[in-house]
Amino acid sequence: MEAVFYISGAIAVLSTIGVITRLNAVHALLYLVVSLIAVALVFYSLGAPFVAALEVIIYAGAIIVLFVFVIMLLNLGPQGSREERQWLSLKTWVGPAVLGVILIAELVYTFGLQPSHPAGVSVVEPQQVSIALFGPYVLGVEMASLLLLAGLVGAYHLGQRDDFRRPAQPEAEESKTGTRSDYLAHEGRALSSSTEKGAGSEIGPARLKGDEQ
């Protein structure tokens, strides 16, 4: 059983490295799925079958699919990865990599301090998990449901794609198809006009704000 743990662990590490190094988003996601399945195997090897199943079903199944769905929605096409290439020069890797290595070294050092106790000795049956889940943690479950509801509403609202589904519609001042700089300029104009308006409307005692240097 330890072999399963170590092999799937190694696979998980390699595939996650693959995820962050791929230029193409879909390739990265596929690597991610491999990594999640490897982690599920690790769970299984540690005697947590229920969680392993969950990992595969929800994590790999639902979340990654969601990713793919969004990528499809954005239909970036090849020009996406071309952008990636000029962003990912070797130079950008150095800083975070050093940080990551230091972090790993620290964790390894800390975990190596105490005499480590064997894990995964006993299998935790899904039944035990579900009893605990709806026993002392019932409040947690309710909270999780609330969280999901919030996520649902949030995603639904933010997902409204009304403004860019109708590109041809001439908005009064909103220049939809302008480049990023137009947008900033437009934003800038809106922002400054509001401050003049703000100063104009003498709400507080005129002398307090009026000639404050």
Add this chain to the structure above:
Amino acid sequence: MLQLLWLVPALPFAGFVLLALSGRRLPDRWVPFIGVGSVGLSLLAAVLVATSFLAAPPPGYAYSQTLWTWMSVGSFTPGITLYLDALSLVMVVVVTFVGFFIHLYSAEFMAGGEGYGRFFAYMNLFVGSMLTLVLASNLLLLYLGWEGVGLCSYLLIGFWYQDSYNGYAARKAFVVTRVGDAALAIGLFLIFNSLGTLEIQDLMRRAAQQWAPGSALALSAAALLLVGALGKSAQLPLQTWLPDAMAGPTPVSALIHAATMVTAGVYLIARTNVLFALAPAVQLAVAVIGAVTLLLAGFSALTQWDIKRVLAYSTISQIGYMFLALGVGAWTAAIFHFMTHAFFKSLLFLAAGVVIMSLDEEHDMFKMGGLRRSLPLAFWTFLVGAASLSALPLVTAGGYSKESILYQAWAGQAGSPWLWAVGIAGAFLTGMYSFRMVFLTFFGEMKQQPSKKPSIDIGIPLVVLAALSIAGGYIDLPRTLGNLPILSSFLQNTLPPTVIAQPAIDTELVLGVIAGVVPLIGIYFAYLLFFQRRPAYADGPTRVARGGPLYRLWFAGWGFDWLYDRLIVRPFVWAARADKDDVIDSVYDGITRLNVVFNNLLSGTESGRVRWYAAGIALGAVVVIAIGVFA
């Protein structure tokens, strides 16, 4: 009648209050009635009190009247108490007498000018303060009078306030005297701290018991009182303000800067004579300062072209004689000289005032001349005054008082031939500059035609003071000339008698003769230099410009003004102006600017990029773990 004592200072104060409150509403016609009247009534009250005092002298030859307790805090309970004894009686009578005549004179002299009421208000306040000073029974009340007269001298010097030079002269006078007053105040603290009281009579008794002669306390107390006296009586080194004080109207110079205020220092030393007797070193210092001052002032007087500045330096010189007398322990002689000086010096000032008024405010003697016939009254009274100033023997009052000082400077127990020699040199100089003044203004050809003639109001004071300048000396004839020491015997009830080392009649005679002859030599020199050889210069300033360096040094009052300006005034003004915006304030501004700099630095880290923040968090995590694990 002694109960009327409180009226003497109260009347002038009442006059001041009346004039101050009425302000401009009172027509000018009525102002002199209040102004002169109040001092006149005060004189009347003083005479009444004096006669009843002399007729039936109260026990202990002193009368004390308490009006109310000024303040009582623990053991410090000074009261507003008036103390009348022989010394203060003489002072009161002289002050009120001379004050009255000067007020009479200025009623006409100042008429028509702007601020007529204000002038008399200040003059009355001055007389009131001077009388408080003289009648004070404790040093704190004396200090009140002391500062009061200083204030009035400031107000009156700066009377014509439109000209900012007058303001400068007034400020200079008040600040320099204030330096002396600060020293006097410290003296008061010392005396109260060690003797427990400020009542003059009590503190003198306790000082005699508790302080050993020459002890540190006695020396420092006497020294502080001396510095106070120097400030007020314009002696070295605090004499620079008096010549500039001539910027005030002439009656002011006559009353304040000749007769009364400047002698306040003499009165203080005479009043607290026990303290000075307990500190022989300081008493010697008084004599030496007096001697040096009379010499320096004599030389300076020789070179002035402004008639009033000559008289100012001459006042400094004559007070130098009084200090010399006090220094050698000739207390009564000093007071006698104060009295005669009050008469002839105020006479000289008033006569000079007439000359100035009639020549349309002309002060420069070199521009005057030949006024003998056109201003006869002024000429004769001026001549009498000058004679008395230069101490002509036998005839003038000044002669008797100065002769007694010179004799006691030689023969006195604390006196020495050196002091006498300086005194004689001073007498020579006095003779010279006083008659230089007479010859320049009244003799030679007339350069300006006098426009106004003095009226009766001005005439009376001149004549009365002239009479007193002559007759004033007869009340204290020395042994060699009639032996009639009325004044000194009267004063001996308060002031200790002068100790004569070896009283020998012949030395007194010889000294008397020398003291009589020397001024005549001085006058002869003046005759040679200023009568026969008419000065070629059109006006004073060119005479000074052409004079030698010594001449210019003397003209500038031996350079004290220049020295103080460089030493104290300029550094202080520069330092204050440099620090105008308060360097400590800039420290706090610095802190706020530092704040803004940090703000800019930190706001730079807010780059708005998510990955920058994530990197920050990661770095933080790494550091925390490192600390947690390794530290």
Add this chain to the structure above:
Amino acid sequence: MILPWIVAILFIGGVLAWVAGRLGPQWPRWVSMIVLLIHLALLVAIWAQYFGQLTLSSRGPWLIEFNQPWIPQVGISFYLAMDGLSLLLLLLTNLLGIMGVLTSWNAIKERVGFFHFHLLWILSGVVGVFLALDLFLFYFFWEMMLVPLYFLIALWGHENRIYAAIKFFIFTQASGLLMLLGIIGLYFIHGQSTGVYTFNYNQLLGTPLPASTALWLMLGFFVAFAVKIPVVPLHPWLPDAHTEAPTAGSVDLAGLLLKVGAYGMIRFLVPLFPQAAFSFAPVAMVLGIAGILYGAALAFAQTDLKRLIAYTSISHMGFVLLGIFAWNELALQGAVIIMLAHGLSTGALFILVGDIQERIHTRELGRMGGMWSTMPGMGTAGMFFALASLGLPGLANFVGEFLVLLGVYQVNVAAAAVATIGFVLATVYALWMMQRVFFGPNREGWKLPDVNAREATIYAVLMFFVLVLGIYPQPVLTTAKHGLDNVQRYVARELDGAPPFDSSAARLRSDNDHANPPSSDHRSRP
């Protein structure tokens, strides 16, 4: 029961004035005037009633007490008490309050109600500070008087009022927090050592404190009071606050807020930490002298008239600091007299500057000069108060300064000698001010209306009080003696081993033990 009313009247008066502001500009002025007059009547009634009791040696420490538990769990009580010292300062508060209202009668035109609301709340805060004997209540009033003054300066001030208001607020607030630390520190130490957790002044008095903590707590208090006095290094807020405040504001600022610092030192700082205060005394005296000389030198250098007068009050209050830390009867009485005299004379000078500014709309000394010819009335008033501020004998300031220096001389000769130089410097700046404003040629050709009836009454009243305090200060001295005696008794009790130079306090304690008959040497009063 009267004490809470004394605080509440002004409090409610403020609200009334604000409400009255709706009706018209005249109303708030009359409302605040009436409220202040009632307040004055109350105080005078108290003084008359208790004056006889002041001199009795068997008098209790407080004239009137009012103690009501407020938050018992924490030991905070609404504890007000009045003794001679606070009675005098209350009278000064009231008088300057009335002067403030009178002087801004038609100077303040817009939002008059709101102005008087702030004015009266400042006064009620100050009155509260002078009466509060519960440290928490003291701090409450301390903060309460701060905020309205900030708004007074910020809303009705002159050119760069915002800067001045904020600077004033930060200085006072920061130092106030230090005092709060001191209070809380004392509270807990007292609680631990005696088990009783209370802010009551009487109980906190005897707290045994280790020397170092006592010093730190005392420094907390000292900084707060030093900022208010102001002591030299902490003074920069004063000139700005004064120059920018409206006349009534600067009259109250100069007259009252500066006194709160000095009162705090006399009432709280030295009695609560006697040992620490005396070990700190030499430093405080040096700061006092520095204040006197530095304030005077800077006053001379200013070109803005109001700023000049602001620096003079730094110089005057240097004497007060000197007097407090000399801590013998003479110096303390002198400090109290200077507090009153400074309130009156400097308050009057500020009113004068306000009136001049109303006429010529500037405070620049360069543009003034020769104003005596057009305004002799104003000139005489200016001369009178300039002479008072330079310490002319016969006027109030001299009595105070002389007593302080007399007291300080007994403790430290050098300090008294150097401080006396302050007399000379005071003369320099006072006469310099007179020369630049009233004397000299009338270069700008000012043709100005002289003092009108309202201004004349203000000056006349203030002149009367300065003169009476200068010539016959005895009633004030006896009242102050009542307050100072019990403060000195507290300190003496704690310093049984009285340090050498505090002889007078120890001697005082021995006086009061055997009840001395009313001292016989009181001369017969006319």
Add this chain to the structure above:
Amino acid sequence: MIAAVPMAHGLILAGCLFAIGLIGVLVRRDIIFVLASIEIMLNASGLAFVVAGSRWGQPDGQIMFIFILTMAATEVSVGLALALQLHGRLRTLDIDAASKMRG
């Protein structure tokens, strides 16, 4: 099927995955990759919980994993919705483009 793997190894594995996810977040500028890396980090922390739970043989670790799972799910949904908005407004997926909120 007792694996008897020492807990430390499990935790080290979780640590490595976490660090790699962190590097991903810091390096990649495309919002999709950032979200993916965040998913990796969440998964790694879940792993750590499960390892701990299995070490004590208690179900708590797994319950925590379930909670992490739900949180990750909602987070992704909201994250991706934001990505869509970002793409709509700024016509790009570069996360640095949205740096309007700066000092």
